[in-house]
Amino acid sequence: MTTLFDRMPVTVSDELRLKVLRSNILPFYQERLGLVEIKSPYELIKLCRRLEATKESVKSYKPPVKGNLFLEPDLECGTGQSETVKVREITVNNAGPQLCFRCNKPGHYARVCRVRTRLRCFTCGMDNVTKITCPKCNVRNSGNSSGSQP
Structure with missing residues (x-):
């Protein structure tokens, strides 16, 4: 349409071109660009091309195939429905x-x-302590708890 505007004997302003273009594009684009401020016909074309590329990408999307050889079943892709993980x-x-x-x-x-x-030391398994606070595994804590200095 921009080429047709250029062939006209009268110069058509960008504002009028934009108004005509926006009213004649597909409803898909009108719906998504309704709240976007567009200043030139070329900006409109650029945005429509991005929307079209996104539309094609969404249309060609295929969910990953679920297999039975995953090491961590809780990280496996789901089908979008709520599932119980075995x-x-x-x-x-x-x-x-x-x-x-x-x-x-x-x-x-x-x-x-x-x-x-439940707290537990990762190294020795002592209850109610972490590895940092464990008197057996952390040399600084065991030295300070007994009162002697290194």
């Missing part, structure tokens, strides 16, 4: 099921454990 039991060196670090129950890792209030 957690596989974890075993280490055929020594039986791996225990959760937080609740001492088998079948899941601490990062998916629902028990969030």
